[in-house]
Amino acid sequence: MEAKCLTVISAALLCLLLPPAWGGQVKEDWNYVQVRKNxxxxxxxxxxxxxxxxxxxxxxxxxxxxxxxxxxxxxxxFAEIGPLDIKLKPRNSSWVQVASLLFVDNPVGTGYSYTTDSQAFARDVDTLTADMLLLLKEFFNSKAEFQTTSFYIFSESYGGKMAAAISLALHKAVLAGDIKCNFAGVALGDSWISPIDSVISWGPYLYSISLLDENGLRAVQKAADSVQDALNKGKYEEATDLWSMTEDVIEENTDGVNFYNILTQDSLMSRKENSNVKFGNLALGSLYRRHILPLQADELSELMNGPIRAKLKIIPDSVTWGGQSAEVFRNMAGDFMKPVVNIVDELLGAGINVTVYNGQLDLIVDTVGQEGWVKQLKWKKLDQFKNLRWTPLHLQSRETAAFYKSWENFSFYWILRAGHMVPSDQPETSLKMLQMITNQGN
Structure with a gap:
């Protein structure tokens, strides 16, 4: 009873405090779109x-x-780019200062998105892409004022894999006249575009920065080779299991290095969260606990299932924020290790603006691995891009915050002193990058 009363009080406080926090200037809207039955x-x-x-x-x-x-x-x-942080305090570096922001809980079952049918979870990129196109068609039809606004897709981690596929499908839908929008480009942040290129670079990367000794390097390389072998044989679910085991080998040999920021041992991402979710597949369960649960930490979960839920008013009683995330993760197990480098090639060939950005301190999607798949692109202008010298990006302090290269419709940003969650680690730099990518300054 006490907890319930606190939630009601928190909701009331939120309704009172949220608009004044931004002087009542930030207009909002939200809704559901049914993308398939249930x-x-x-x-x-x-x-x-x-x-x-x-x-x-x-x-x-x-x-x-x-x-x-x-x-x-x-x-x-609330943890990266929105107008308020998890404490509901204004974020000085919010991207809403320079762009309208559209957050979508995808695939179905993520966050507040939900299904009442266990067979309705997406199992591959094609399904979640089709779902997103239905949502975007509905969104732009209902918000006609945005149909001519430059529209960009920004992403992080596995979201980059989804963003690449969605961007290509959206481009085709716009050309066909199925969706009315001014699609201007996609940004792939620390993105899971070619997982194996990250996995095979983990050992050498960690060894080069003295987080592995030679024995550890051999152990990690052996584990990574097993992932590569499974992929070569088209055994994608087995490759996912072996990916998890490779991470275990890294943790054992590095005293638990943080996969999301190698210099931050005691961070949100390095904690072992308890979970009542049971996986028949131990490797898959380990991946879920390592990579999904920390993004649903208690403080954020309490906010989303308490004050924010009360504010939104349209979340069904049967839906818990994050309550179906394990099923989302489980159903996509066969897709994790599949690369989508060919999709990025298609985007570049179609003239779509593509940006890759990566945090210097990321391990799970290390910059070495990102550079590895970029070198595999068949894009006709790749040699010109590779021959460029990178340009330093300075902030007002004149400190070097990043480096970048750009040739025609392809750009790469190396974000210094940032891990996997670039906007969280380097908010000022990420805001500057956003302005450059969207042609609002350089």
Missing amino acids: ANMFWWLYYADHPTKNYTQVPLVMWLQGGPGASGCGFGN
Whole structure:
């Protein structure tokens, strides 16, 4: 009873405090879209709060979280780029200062999105892409003022894999006249585009920075080779299990290095969260606990299932924020290790603006691995891009915050002193990068 009373009080406080926190200037909207029978996806829109321009004069950015099963409406919004942080205090580095923000909980079952049919969870990129196109068609039909606004898709981790596929399908849908929007480009942040390129680089990377000795390096390389072998044989679910085991080998040999920021041992991502979710597959369960549960930490879960749920008013009583994330993760197990480098090639060949950005301190999707799959691109302009010298990106302090290269419709940003969650680790740099990618400054 006491907890319930606290939730009611918190909800009341939120309704009182949320608008004044931004002077009542941030306009919001949210809704569900039924994408398939018994499958409903939730979106949340913040209209841009630009100091001098109307929201129709600045871009619309859709943010896709990773996992699969991590919530953009929760983690991306309150822990990374939204107008308020988890304490409901204004975020000085919020992207809403320069763009309208559209958060979507995808695939179905993520965050506030839900299904009442166990067979309705997505099992591959094609299904979640089709679902997203239905949502975007409904969104742009209902928000006609955004149809001519420059629309960008930004992503993180597994969200990058989804973003690549969604971007290509959206481009084709726009050309066919099925969706009315001004699609301007996609940004792939610390993205799971070619998982094996990360896995095979883990050992040498950790050894080069003295987080593995020679014995540890041999053990990690042996484990990584087994992942490569499974992939070569087309055994994708087995490759996923072996990926998890490779991470175990790394933890054993590095005294538990944090996969999301190698310099941050005691962080959100390095904690072992307890879970009542049971997986018949031990490797899959380990991956879920390591990579999904930390994005649903107690403080964020209490916020989303308490005050925010009360504010939104449309979340069904039967739906718990994050309650179906394990099923999302489990159903996508056969897709984890499949690369989508060919999709990025198609995007570049079609003239779509593609940006890759990566945190220097990330391990799970290390920069070495990202550079590895980029070198595999068949894009005709790749040699010109590779021959460029990178350019330092300076902030007001004149400190070097990043390096970047850009050739025609392809760019790469190396974000210094950042791990997997670039906007969280380097908010000022990520905001500057957003402005550059969306042509609002350089």
